[in-house]
Amino acid sequence: MNINWTNVTQADFINHYWQQKPVVLKNAIADFADPIDANDLAGLAMEEVVESRIVKQTNNKWNVQHGPFKEFDDLPEQAWSLLVQGVDRWIPEIYSLRELVSFIPKWSVDDVMVSYSAINGGVGAHLDQYDVFIIQGSGSRQWQVGSVDKSLSQKEVVQDLLQVDDFSPIIDEVLEPGDILYIPPFAPHCGVSLEPSLSYSIGFRAPSQTELLTSFADFIYENEQGKTRFVNENINDSESHAGSTMPDSTVNDLKNFMLETLQNNQFEKFLHQFLTEPTRELDILPSEQEWSEEQLSQLLQSSNIRINKVLALKTSYFMDDQGLHFYCNGTYFKLIDSQQEFVSLLHRSESLDKSNLKSSLTQLENISLLTTLINTGYLFIDE
Incomplete structure (x- = not known):
């Protein structure tokens, strides 16, 4: 499965849009048919190991419920969305959608989220800190997307739902089946379903500095590394050591001492381990037969x-x-x-x-x- 590049080429996308600005790829998948229906998606949302949520808006008030769900009978006719993370872990046809972004390094693909929305369903205006490709399935959805703006801040309108204030869209378009919307990190966006619809979001992994540093520290500890003690050989009697003043030479020595840990192959080993660890549950079952x-x-x-x-x-x-x-x-x-x-x-x-x-x-x-x-x-x- 490949993207049908019509209004931009793949090279243009990589050079001018990737992590820079949003773009709509019209008719990117010819004759696109949903690989899952709303009922099967709801069934997944009932599973303990699957991360899911329902976002509703009633009388301009937002509400978020987390799965697993037991039933869906009490949902209103309009203004709600069911979002299920990591559906590519369970449905081969959903996993196949990742082939659309095979030109992007495989390690960075996180998961495929599937959402079903009733009329006027959505999660409000928000931004993500990672790249996302949104494939429109059945139905249609109105999308507004703004320019990348790292100065924007989000507020928690209710628990577990972050939103941004109004923004000036540079894209205001209706997505129809087979269209793809690419949104780079920090580009505010808002999608509202015009009719019952399904969409498929291919999200990418963007680890934070904190996540990398804390995970690397755990890796060093678990592998019994990093036990070398700092030796302060750079003592200059002409520098003042009174009070809380620390000489620049000592600061630089300690910084270099820390960097030594990143410059050996332990950091490379950590990265390969870290980036292959699952971010969500996989369908892993030990073999029923113990093979020799x-x-x-x-x-x-x-x-x-x-x-x-x-x-x-x-x-x-x-x-x-x-x-x-x-x-x-x-x-x-x-x-x-x-x-x-x-x-x-x-x-x-x-x-x-x-x-x-x-x-x-x-x-x-x-x-x-x-x-x-x-x-x-x-x-x-x-x-």
């Missing part, structure tokens, strides 16, 4: 099974002077250098079969890794 390496090898050689990744599973790898490092769902695997071709195949493929695995099956270490990933539930056998 010999059993799996025989099965792969004697049948035409497929080995599939769990939906939205993230993997990553890199090579350094210490060898090959592979990460799957935040789990680290130390591998040998000769497995790089196999790991590359595993990373870029959603599904494997005998034809593309053939050359890799001669190496016992690859069979061992496959067996571990299947038994853990990161991969599953589709017979």
Whole structure:
């Protein structure tokens, strides 16, 4: 599935719109048909492991309810929206929508949120701190989007609902099935459903400095790193040490001491682990059968099974002077250098079969890794 670039080219989008300004891509998906209906979406919102909410507006007052929901009978006819996060974790056809943004690094895609809105449904004017592509499904929705403005602040109109004040839109357009609206970070926007409608929002991960720093500190602690003590060798008797004054040289030495932690390969290892950790629940179930390496090898050689990744599973790898490092769902695997071709195949493929695995099956270490990933539930056998 690819975007039908009509009013702008992909190169123009990357150079002039990505993280810069919003744009509507008309007829971006020809003959777009909803991969889910409102009833199935409501069913997902009843599940404990799925994050969902209903946003309503009654007499100019906003209300937010969080799932899981038991029923939907008390909803009004108008002015409400059901929003379900991470639907790409559970519905393969929703996961396939991520192919539309395959020109953007895969690690940065967070999830696909699906929303169903009654007439006049919406969540009010707000802004996000990440990029989002909104695909219009059935129905239609009026969208207003402003320019990127990092000075805008949001207020919590009710608990868990942030909104911005009125803004001057540079886009004021009705989205119809197959249209896509791209909104960069910090661009205020407001969508109102003109009729019962479905929309699909592909959101991107934008970790904050606080999130990175605290997670890296946890990583250092858990891996028993960062135990080196600071040594103050730069003592200058001519500088004043009275009161609370700290010499600039000491400040710089301590800053460089901290930066040393980022400049070794521990930070790279942390990033690969951090960026493959799931931000929401995945459909991971340990294999019902505990496979041995010999059993799996025989099965792969004697049948035409497929080995599939769990939906939205993230993997990553890199090579350094210490060898090959592979990460799957935040789990680290130390591998040998000769497995790089196999790991590359595993990373870029959603599904494997005998034809593309053939050359890799001669190496016992690859069979061992496959067996571990299947038994853990990161991969599953589709017979």
